[in-house]
Amino acid sequence: MLDFPAWKNWSIWLTVLVCFLLAVPNALTPSQIAMIPDGLPKSQLPLGLDLRGGSHLMLEATANEVEKAKLEGLEDTVRSELRVAEGGAIAVSDLSINRGQLSFAVGDVTRVDQAVAILNKVTAPLGVGAAREVSVSRGSLPGQIILQPTAAGISAAVDGAMAQAVEVIRKRIDELGTREPTIVRQGKTRIVVQVPGLQDPEALKALLGKTAKLEFKLVDAAADPEEVAQGRAPPGSQILPVQQGGQVVVKRRAIITGDQLVDSQVSTDQNGAPAVSFRFDSTGGRRFAQATTENVGKPFAIILDGMVISAPNINEPILGGSGVISGSYTVETANELAILLRSGKLPVELKVVEERTVGPDLGADSIRAGAIASIVAVLAVSLLMILTYGRFGVYAVVALFINIIMILGIMSAAGFTLTLPGIAGMVLTIGAAVDANVLVNERIREEQRKGRGVIASVEVGFREATRTIWDANSLNIIVAIIMFLFGSGPIKGFAVVLSIGIATSVFTAVTLVRWMVARWLTSARPATLDI
Numbered sequence: 001m002l003d004f005p006a007w008k009n010w011s012i013w014l015t016v017l018v019c020f021l022l023a024v025p026n027a028l029t030p031s032q033i034a035m036i037p038d039g040l041p042k043s044q045l046p047l048g049l050d051l052r053g054g055s056h057l058m059l060e061a062t063a064n065e066v067e068k069a070k071l072e073g074l075e076d077t078v079r080s081e082l083r084v085a086e087g088g089a090i091a092v093s094d095l096s097i098n099r100g101q102l103s104f105a106v107g108d109v110t111r112v113d114q115a116v117a118i119l120n121k122v123t124a125p126l127g128v129g130a131a132r133e134v135s136v137s138r139g140s141l142p143g144q145i146i147l148q149p150t151a152a153g154i155s156a157a158v159d160g161a162m163a164q165a166v167e168v169i170r171k172r173i174d175e176l177g178t179r180e181p182t183i184v185r186q187g188k189t190r191i192v193v194q195v196p197g198l199q200d201p202e203a204l205k206a207l208l209g210k211t212a213k214l215e216f217k218l219v220d221a222a223a224d225p226e227e228v229a230q231g232r233a234p235p236g237s238q239i240l241p242v243q244q245g246g247q248v249v250v251k252r253r254a255i256i257t258g259d260q261l262v263d264s265q266v267s268t269d270q271n272g273a274p275a276v277s278f279r280f281d282s283t284g285g286r287r288f289a290q291a292t293t294e295n296v297g298k299p300f301a302i303i304l305d306g307m308v309i310s311a312p313n314i315n316e317p318i319l320g321g322s323g324v325i326s327g328s329y330t331v332e333t334a335n336e337l338a339i340l341l342r343s344g345k346l347p348v349e350l351k352v353v354e355e356r357t358v359g360p361d362l363g364a365d366s367i368r369a370g371a372i373a374s375i376v377a378v379l380a381v382s383l384l385m386i387l388t389y390g391r392f393g394v395y396a397v398v399a400l401f402i403n404i405i406m407i408l409g410i411m412s413a414a415g416f417t418l419t420l421p422g423i424a425g426m427v428l429t430i431g432a433a434v435d436a437n438v439l440v441n442e443r444i445r446e447e448q449r450k451g452r453g454v455i456a457s458v459e460v461g462f463r464e465a466t467r468t469i470w471d472a473n474s475l476n477i478i479v480a481i482i483m484f485l486f487g488s489g490p491i492k493g494f495a496v497v498l499s500i501g502i503a504t505s506v507f508t509a510v511t512l513v514r515w516m517v518a519r520w521l522t523s524a525r526p527a528t529l530d531i
Contacts, residue, residue, distance in 0.1 A: 004515055012515055015507070016402055022409030045412045047196060048419035048493060049182070049358055051366050054196040055204050058354035061165065061189045063158055065348045070149050070157045071097050074123075074134065075253065078104060078147070081122050082115055090115050094235045097252075106143040115145060123147070133157075158188060161347040166191060171343035172207050182417065191350065201357050211305045211349050212340035214258030214278075216288070219299040219311055223249040240301070242308045243327060250301045250308070255291040257345075260284025264341035266334045269326035274334040276325045278341060285321025293317040304337075370423035377430045378404075385434055389441050392531050395516045396437035399508035403433050406504040407497065416500075419493035429501030435472075436509035440465040441531055454529050455521065462514050469510060476502050 004012075022041045025033055036042050049056055075095060082090040091107035106112050116136055123134040133153025139146045149157065166183055173181045173195060182194040198204060220237040228249055233239045238252050260280045267277040280288055292300075292314050301311040302325060309327050329337070381400065385393035407426060411418065444461030452460065480502065483495035 004518055009515070012511060016406070016512070019406040019409035022413045023405045026408055026412060041413065043412050043415065045408060046415065046417045047367075048417045048422070049194040049196050050420040051370075051418065051423075052196040053358045054194065055198045055201040056354075056356045056358070057193045057201065057204060057208065057352055058186070059169075059191045059193065059208060059350040060353045061158070061162065061191075061348040061350050063154060063189065066158045066161045067100055067149055067154055068097070069161070069347060070153065071100070071102050071147075072252075074102050074147050074149075077122060078102070078119065079253070081118055085111075085114065085118055087111075087114070090118075095252075096235045100148060102147040103139060104145060105141065106145060109143040112138065112143055112145065119145070119147065162189065162191065164347045165350065168344050168346050169193060169208055172339060173204075175339045175343060190353070201355050205352055205355070207336065207339065208350065209352060210340055211346045212258070212337075212343070213303075213305055213345040214261070214341060215254040215303040216256045216291070217250040217252075217254050217301050217303060218295060219301055220249040220251055221299070240303060240306060240308050242311070248301060248308050248311055250303070255295075255300070256280070256284055256287050258341060259345070260287070261341055264338045266331065266338050267324060269324055273326065274329045274331050275327070276329070276334050276337050276341065277322065278325065279322040282321070288321060288323075289317060289319045292319075366420050366423075370420065370427075373427050374423070374430065377427050381430060381434055385437065389437075390530050391520070392437070392441050392444075392513075392517070395513045396434050396441075396509070398516070399437070399513050400430065400433055402512065403501070403504050403508040404430070406508070407500050410500050410504070411497070416496050417493065418497075419490060421490040421494035422497040425494040425497030426501065429498065429505060432476075433501065433505035433509060436465070436469045436505065437513060439468055440510075440513070444529070444531055448529060448531075454526060457529065458517060458521065462510070462517075466510055469506060473502050473506050 022043075025036070025042055025044050028036075033042050033044070075097070078092065078095065082092060090111050092104045093107060095102070095104035106115050116138065119136045123132070123136060125132055131150065131152035133150055133156055135148050135150055137146050137148075138144065162185055166185060169191065170181070170183050173183070173193070181196075182192070184192050186192050193204070193208065195204060220234060223234055223237060227234070228239060228247070231239065233249055236252050237249050239247050239249055241247050260283060261278055262281045262284075264276055264278040267275050269275040296314050296316060299311050299313050301308045303309065304325075309325060325337070378400065382397040385396045387393070389396065404426070407429065416422075440461055443465040444457050447457035447460045477499060480495045480499040484492050484499070487495060
C-alpha cells in the first residue's frame with residue numbers, strides 16, 4: 001500500500017499539474033488570457049445566471065400549432081405522391097384542413113383505393129412495431145379521403161418540433177454574440193432560456209417570440225369578395241392580414257419557403273430605406289425561378305409569420321435566386337429580421353410564460369457570499385484537522401486545497417456552468433473531502449492501540465479504510481447522478497459540482513495523502529506516530 005513505483009508517482013503529479021493548468025485561467029484577466037500561447041488551456045469557468053446576472057425566459061408551445069404544421073406537411077405529401085402515381089397522376093380537389101383533419105376528393109372514384117394505398121404506404125411507420133402516426137380513411141362523401149394525425153403522431157411531432165426549436169433558439173442567441181446561454185427543455189412543451197450578462201429581456205423576447213416563417217404564395221385573384229368579407233376562403237386558399245392594413249386571399253400551398261434560404265443581410269431598397277436582402281440555395285433558386293416564370297403577370301404574397309408584408313406582381317421571371325424584402329423597417333428591425341431568417345424558422349410558435357431578470361449587483365453579492373462561505377469552511381476544516389491529527393491533518397489540508405483546484409480545473413475544461421447551488425455543492429464538498437482522511441486517521445489510531453508498529457498501522461489503516469471510503473462515495477455518486485438526471489437547472493448545478501468533488505476528493509484524500517505519508521515514512525522513518 002505504501003510502495004509507489006515511478007510510473008505511479010508521475011501519473012499522480014501529472015494529473016495534479018494538468019488540473020492546475022486548467023484552473024489557472026480563472027485567476028487571470030482577459031488581457032492576460034490573450035497572452036497565453038496557443039495549445040495551453042484558456043477556458044474560464046462560466047458563471048450562471050444567478051452569479052453573473054442576465055435574463056431568464058420560459059417558453060411554451062401548444063400541441064395545436066404542431067398538429068397544424070403536420071397537416072400542412074401532409075398536404076404537400078398528398079399532392080406530390082398522387083401526382084406521380086402509377087398509371088398517371090390522380091387528380092384531387094377540395095383539399096382543405098378542418099378540425100384536425102386533412103380532407104380531399106379524388107376526381108376519379110375508381111382510383112380511390114389506389115390513392116388510399118399510396119398514402120398508407122408513405123405514412124407508414126419506419127420502425128418495426130412502431131405506432132402509425134397518420135390514419136388514412138375514406139370519407140362519407142363519394143371519392144373523399146381523410147388524413148388525421150394519431151395521438152402517437154402528434155406526440156412524435158411535438159418532440160421533433162421542440163428539439164428543432166432548441167437548436168433554432170441557440171442559433172439566434174449566438175447571433176447576438178452572447179456567451180454561454182443555457183437552453184434546455186423542461187417537460188414536453190416548454191423550453192427554459194437563460195442568457196447570462198444580457199440585461200434586456202425585451203430584446204430577447206422579441207428575438208425568440210417570432211417564428212420567422214417566411215413563405216411566398218400566389219394570390220388567389222379568383223376568390224369571391226363577398227365570401228372573403230364573411231371570412232370564408234375557397235378550398236385550397238386562406239385569408240391572411242396585410243401589414244399595411246386589410247386582408248388578402250392566398251393559395252394555401254407555398255411556392256417556396258424560407259427553408260431554402262442560405263443568407264440574409266441588412267440592405268436598402270430602391271428608395272434607400274432599410275430592407276433585408278435574401279438569397280436562396282441552388283434548389284430554392286431554381287424553384288423560385290420556375291414559379292415566377294410560370295406565373296408572370298400574377299401577384300404573389302411575401303408572408304412572414306402569417307402576415308403579408310407585400311404582394312407585388314411578377315412582372316418578369318426572377319432568375320437570380322435572390323430578392324429584397326422592403327417595408328417600414330429601421331436599421332434595428334431590419335437587422336433583427338435578418339438574424340431571424342438566417343437562423344431559420346421555429347417549427348412551432350413559442351409564447352413567454354415566465355420571465356425574470358437578475359441584476360449584476362445581485363450576482364456579485366452571491367459570488368461574494370459564496371466566496372466568504374467557502375473561505376470560512378476551508379479555514380474551519382483546516383484548523384480542526386490540524387489540531388486533531390497534527391502532521392496527518394496538514395497532509396489532509398494540502399489535499400483539500402489541491403482538491404478545490406482540481407474541481408475548478410475539471411469544470412473549466414468541461415465547460416460546466418458554476419451556479420449558486422454549485423457553490424453550495426463546493427462548500428459541502430470541502431467538508432466531505434476530509435471525511436476520508438478522518439476514516440483513515442482513526443483506523444490508524446485503532447491499529448496503534450492494538451499494538452501494531454508504525455508501518456503496519458499505516459498500511460492496515462489505509463487498506464481497511466479505503467474499502468469503506470469507496471463504498472460510501474459510490475453511493476454518493478449514485479445519488480448525485482440521479483439528481484442530475486431528474487433534477488431541474490439549480491439541482492443539476494449542485495449535482496455536477498458534488499459529483500466532481502466526490503471523485504476528486506477520493507483521489508486527493510486516498511491516493512495523494514497516502515503518497516505524502518509514504519514519502520515521509522520512507523525519509524524520516526519515525527519510531528512512533530503522533531496522530
